[in-house]
Amino acid sequence: METRDWIRDGLRSVGGGILAIGLAITNIPLFVFFVLAIALTPVWGLGFVLLPLVTTLIRARANLFRRMSGWYGVPIPSPYRPAPSTGLAVGWRRYKWILTDPATWRDFAWLLPGAVIGLVLGVASLAIPIYGVEGIVLLPLWIWLGTGWYGYGVIWPIRSVNEGLMSLPQGALILAIGLAAAPQLRRVDGLFGRLLLAPTRNAELRLRVDQLTVTRADTVDAQAAELRRIERDLHDGTQARLASLGMTIGLAEELITSDPATARQLMAEAREVSTTALVELRHLVRGIHPPVLAERGLDGAVRALALNLRTPTSVDSALTGRLATPVESAAYFAVAEALANVTVHSGATFAYVSIRQDGELLHLEVGDDGRGGADPGRGTGLRGIERRLAAFDGTMTLSSPRGGPTIVTMELPCALSSPKTMLSSGTD
Amino acid sequence: MRVVIAEDHALLRDGLTRLLKAFAFDVVEVVDNGPDLLPTLIARKPDVAVIDVRLPPTFTDEGLQAAIAARAAVPGLPVLVLSQHVEPLYARELLGDRRGGVGYLLKDRVSDVAQFIDAVRQVAGGGTVMDPEVVGRLLDRSRPLDVLTGREREVLGEMAAGRSNAAIAGRLFVTEKAVSKHINNIFMKLGLSPDGDDNRRVLAVLAYLNA
Numbered sequence: 001m002e003t004r005d006w007i008r009d010g011l012r013s014v015g016g017g018i019l020a021i022g023l024a025i026t027n028i029p030l031f032v033f034f035v036l037a038i039a040l041t042p043v044w045g046l047g048f049v050l051l052p053l054v055t056t057l058i059r060a061r062a063n064l065f066r067r068m069s070g071w072y073g074v075p076i077p078s079p080y081r082p083a084p085s086t087g088l089a090v091g092w093r094r095y096k097w098i099l100t101d102p103a104t105w106r107d108f109a110w111l112l113p114g115a116v117i118g119l120v121l122g123v124a125s126l127a128i129p130i131y132g133v134e135g136i137v138l139l140p141l142w143i144w145l146g147t148g149w150y151g152y153g154v155i156w157p158i159r160s161v162n163e164g165l166m167s168l169p170q171g172a173l174i175l176a177i178g179l180a181a182a183p184q185l186r187r188v189d190g191l192f193g194r195l196l197l198a199p200t201r202n203a204e205l206r207l208r209v210d211q212l213t214v215t216r217a218d219t220v221d222a223q224a225a226e227l228r229r230i231e232r233d234l235h236d237g238t239q240a241r242l243a244s245l246g247m248t249i250g251l252a253e254e255l256i257t258s259d260p261a262t263a264r265q266l267m268a269e270a271r272e273v274s275t276t277a278l279v280e281l282r283h284l285v286r287g288i289h290p291p292v293l294a295e296r297g298l299d300g301a302v303r304a305l306a307l308n309l310r311t312p313t314s315v316d317s318a319l320t321g322r323l324a325t326p327v328e329s330a331a332y333f334a335v336a337e338a339l340a341n342v343t344v345h346s347g348a349t350f351a352y353v354s355i356r357q358d359g360e361l362l363h364l365e366v367g368d369d370g371r372g373g374a375d376p377g378r379g380t381g382l383r384g385i386e387r388r389l390a391a392f393d394g395t396m397t398l399s400s401p402r403g404g405p406t407i408v409t410m411e412l413p414c415a416l417s418s419p420k421t422m423l424s425s426g427t428d
Numbered sequence: 429m430r431v432v433i434a435e436d437h438a439l440l441r442d443g444l445t446r447l448l449k450a451f452a453f454d455v456v457e458v459v460d461n462g463p464d465l466l467p468t469l470i471a472r473k474p475d476v477a478v479i480d481v482r483l484p485p486t487f488t489d490e491g492l493q494a495a496i497a498a499r500a501a502v503p504g505l506p507v508l509v510l511s512q513h514v515e516p517l518y519a520r521e522l523l524g525d526r527r528g529g530v531g532y533l534l535k536d537r538v539s540d541v542a543q544f545i546d547a548v549r550q551v552a553g554g555g556t557v558m559d560p561e562v563v564g565r566l567l568d569r570s571r572p573l574d575v576l577t578g579r580e581r582e583v584l585g586e587m588a589a590g591r592s593n594a595a596i597a598g599r600l601f602v603t604e605k606a607v608s609k610h611i612n613n614i615f616m617k618l619g620l621s622p623d624g625d626d627n628r629r630v631l632a633v634l635a636y637l638n639a
Binding site: 235239240241244246254255273 | 437439440443444446447450482487512535536538539540541542544
């Protein structure tokens with residue numbers, strides 16, 4: 001099994017290498033176009049049209065490179081500034097936006113060296129395995145031809161059948177080396193690209209600020225909506241019930257001598273209303289911060305939640321100790337929302353929750369065997385989970401092919417979020 | 429006495445209906461949302477309307493707005509507005525047309541059935557009934573009323589709560605004559621002419637609310 005994985009990775013990387021060769025060649029015309037677009041700016045302002053077009057192409061090319069590097073363990077985030085929200089796809093505004101973004105120039109600087117490195121590494125990752133294959137495939141040929149005009153590996157030229165036989169182990173070894181080296185070569189290509197294609201520290205911080213601005217706004221919105229909901233629940237629920245309770249008791253008080261039977265009936269009614277008010281209050285409290293979450297932490301609270309569901313749900317938790325309260329609460333409500341979706345929409349006969357902590361990352365997975373086809377764009381529930389998690393730099397991914405199964409994977413950092421340390425240590 | 433009730437919460441709606449019927453009020457119509465309220469009030473012209481501030485569909489202050497609009501269309505239409513919380517601001521808006529027949533009470537007050545029924549009757553009779561909570565909240569910080577003596581301010585507060593001279597006398601342990609003397613002093617000090625058409629008690633309360 002392991003050998004097969006290793007061979008598969010090697011073959012994939014060789015394929016990636018071939019792709020990289022082709023793509024590296026496209027860098028050259030892109031480089032020329034870019035220079036032309038800049039140079040042609042004074043000519044009837046042609047650059048205002050050409051530069052946005054060629055930049056779109058360059059960015060698509062660079063983004064493809066970033067994506068592919070990610071496959072080989074070198075993830076490269078996208079560094080571009082957000083496009084101006086108004087205006088046309090071409091023109092002065094775009095032109096300025098492109099020229100003032102340092103990422104544009106870093107892309108440009110990468111085009112030629114990136115092409116050379118990409119070509120060299122791509123050819124290497126392709127050539128070594130091919131040479132290995134040659135050693136293996138050509139062996140029968142040597143035995144048949146037996147001539148001395150060609151060699152292989154360390155034996156050059158091959159003069160006898162015995163020497164020809166030696167190309168088999170050599171070829172196998174070289175093929176193995178080639179397959180083992182291919183992913184590493186891809187990595188090196190990615191690492192070189194990252195030097196220029198990754199966001200600079202400034203860009204990284206700026207992107208971080210943009211992201212925090214969005215998530216903060218979302219968080220504030222979500223909180224305001226939450227408070228409004230609680231106010232509504234209290235106003236329409238508990239407060240109304242207590243007011244009606246007072247009214248019923250008051251009327252009973254008035255009637256107690258004149259009409260004791262009705263008064264007694266009113267008192268019974270009042271008792272019922274007081275019970276309902278308590279139940280409502282309990283539900284509300286559970287919606288704010290479930291007592292079992294306070295008492296038992298995420299693990300216990302999710303188990304308690306699973307017991308109350310109509311869909312049989314297993315909980316597999318490998319948590320040691322308690323998480324920070326805000327993280328715990330966000331994780332709980334995210335799981336609760338995902339499970340609520342399971343019961344309401346999926347028609348599943350079975351669901352599971354898996355909770356595990358991996359260093360400073362909390363992994364949550366909620367899956368079911370239902371009909372699938374969940375779409376985060378349609379319901380507010382999944383979007384709500386995203387927003388809840390985003391406040392903690394957490395993420396949610398959804399896999400829900402039509403026909404199922406649906407798997408919601410959520411990750412959130414469970415130590416306090418990174419920006420604090422980033423800012424305090426970012427004095428360089 | 430013909431009553432219109434506007435309340436969206438079924439429990440309270442039924443309770444109010446039952447309560448008012450038990451005291452021989454004629455509940456002519458019950459409304460459970462904002463948009464229906466104004467036309468109903470204008471068409472029915474009840475002797476008194478008991479209205480919840482917050483009604484569907486927006487769950488904001490639709491009841492209050494409908495009450496004010498109805499009084500603009502039918503001057504002096506008696507309205508008793510109920511709410512889970514009271515705001516002096518709303519009280520001032522209700523009294524803005526300087527006519528009586530206005531009540532503004534916390535829903536809690538309904539549990540004191542006798543007093544609540546009394547308040548409904550007062551409002552129907554053109555009186556002004558402000559919740560003790562509104563009164564109390566203003567009592568401490570009413571600087572423009574500094575011209576009044578402590579006792580006069582107490583009397584004004586009782587007046588705002590909709591009490592008659594006799595009731596005020598009873599609560600403050602003074603004679604009714606003393607109360608009417610205080611009230612005359614209040615009217616004088618607040619510059620409310622003794623021969624105006626306007627309901628002077630309402631104006632006094634309004635002065636109090638504006639303080």
